[in-house]
Amino acid sequence: MHFGERIRELRESQGLLQRQLAADLEIDTPMFSKIERGERKAKREQVEQLAKLLQADKTQLLSLWLANQIFDFVKDEAFASDALHLVIDWIKNTEK
């Protein structure tokens, strides 16, 4: 489940139109459409606004949003998995 899909799911389940949410975010509908389809990425600020507007868990949306960006960054890399695991290990050790 990618970020945009989740936004669409939340939006449709509440009977809202792209036009309405786009207005709240002060962007046009084409832009909102692109965000839902993952063609453009939302700003952090917009993610937070969306969490409020859609009464969704901010933490979860932000994780999804961040994951999307990481994915876009590594998706064409042959060693993406190796690298990701390395990073997880590094983070484990800085947390300790």
Add this chain to the structure above:
Amino acid sequence: MHFGERIRELRESQGLLQRQLAADLEIDTPMFSKIERGERKAKREQVEQLAKLLQADKTQLLSLWLANQIFDFVKDEAFASDALHLVIDWIKNTEK
């Protein structure tokens, strides 16, 4: 073990100076120094050159290099671990 540390390790174990490798990469020594200390990131092309110059495993160096960049990207994020795990799952499923 971060990318720059690994480069330094390889370089020193072979008795090479920053100056020498920097010349091969056609950058100045301050720049090379920064790469080793992780203050600047190498270009992919430079990583490949370094693998050759230092007779190191290219795959391994590239993984380390990519991991470094991901780490820099997520290090200040509260949900970095969650996001990373999500990405790993996504990648697993696109591979299948």
Add this chain to the structure above:
DNA sequence: TATGACTTGTCAAATTTAGGACAATATAGG
């Protein structure tokens, strides 16, 4: 103190990217 190796700080050019505007097109329901 002189030298060589490395580090630090700052600057600027060049490039990239983000993020949006807008026009045109599709698609589905009434």
Add this chain to the structure above:
DNA sequence: CCTATATTGTCCTAAATTTGACAAGTCATA
């Protein structure tokens, strides 16, 4: 066929990033 909704495609610009050059600094050691 009309209308509302959503999508697609193209273009633009401000902002950020990248990448390197250079000057000046530290540090060890001969």
